[in-house]
Amino acid sequence: MQTHPYTWNYIPLLIQILVAVGMACSMTTFSWFIGRHRNTKAKLEAYECGIPAEGDARGRFSVRFYMVAMLFILFDVEAVFMIPWAVIYRQLPHITGSPLFGFWEMLVYLGFVVVGVFYVWKKGILDWATDKADI
């Protein structure tokens, strides 16, 4: 049996994070000092297949990437809401006193999620290859 307090379980996690970050940092540092540096002008240019780079790379890019990021935040939050429900699902019949209450409740919620997906789908946000999207 585990005999130490539960909160101690997070200490190894913190140490692991420190070890991982420390290892990554030391690798970058050591390779910087071990490798030799003989820079020429051509070497220090951006590599775009041998063609001289035209202008700056940080221009505009397709709005679809922003849309995907927004959709991700929306739907991921919805998915996260499902996890507490899933953890407690086996005990719900005892808590609520009805065998299917927990199921119907989540079905209503999932219904809203599905309507959301369907709306986004019909708006054409998920069609990457067409220009007809309503964005």
Place this chain on the structure above:
Amino acid sequence: METGFWLFLLISIIKILVVVVILLTAVAYTVLLERKVVGRIQNRWGPSRVGPFGLLQPLADGAKLFLKEDLIPESVYRPLYILAPIIALSCALMSIAVVPFGAPVMWHGVNLFQITDVNIGLLVILGITSVGVYGIALSGWSSNNKYSLLGALRASAQVISYELALGLAVVGVVMRTGSLSLKDIVSVQATHGLLSWNFFGGFQFVAFFIYLIAAYAETNRAPFDLPEAESELTAGYHTEYSSMKFAMFFMAEYANMITVSCVATLLFFGGWSSPFGNLIPAVGGVVVQALLPVFWFVLKVFFFLFLYIWVRGTLPRFRYDQLMGLGWKFLVPVAIANIVVTSFWMALRAR
């Protein structure tokens, strides 16, 4: 017996160092395995010159990459350019902390085969994987190279799209276990061998295939390796990186592959539990009893790593609109349907 704090700390640090060393070795040899297997699939030998059967090739590669010139192009934004590979690699090395490698063996009240068992283990893994996207996105943006930027945009959009399907796929498993702790998730599958694994006994095979597809996209592996599609984007988000920084992105990718294979094993294939369960009597002494579960775990993880390589050697690359379509229009609805069916079935059985 009450565990002393310093003893606990000492055991934890030793466990972490051992696991990190094993993980890095496993990363190096997964690269070799991939080159060997892909070589055989393409009817050639793969690395065979350095050491017997090319077994020392990873060492040679590592030494070479370490000694190479570390180039920082003029046009990059330096702080983020240096930070990006650090984020990518450290996130890849972190999540192994909550993975149980074998059946719990207590020594002075500390489990020897798991670094730590937090009761939100699965969420820790999902969270750390999400932070890993920053490494890719920042590397592309800070490089100030059009190919890098396009590769990073593709990678980020793909990873966050498939993360949704991945998150929904694990809900079914969590529902069956009633816990997010990976130790508990494995121990409920450890009773009747094959039949109590979530894949077979739990009817979570739909969730498993969603998880598998999403995991391939999450780790930017073939057939979803569009971020580094060399025929379109030079090398994608790490075009501007050289020397060890370049190697760190690769190490991160392979470490992620290993973590994802571990999680697939834990969630759907019973982790360290033997496929025969209690059907065959326990054999051997205490040491064999402790190490046999580790053997099963490693065997299953190896199978998933082999599957990764096999798929890479077999399937062609997706087109980007097909990729996003598959994620949003197929995997997400199927994952939601899986949740509904699983919960309904469980409610009926509980009655």
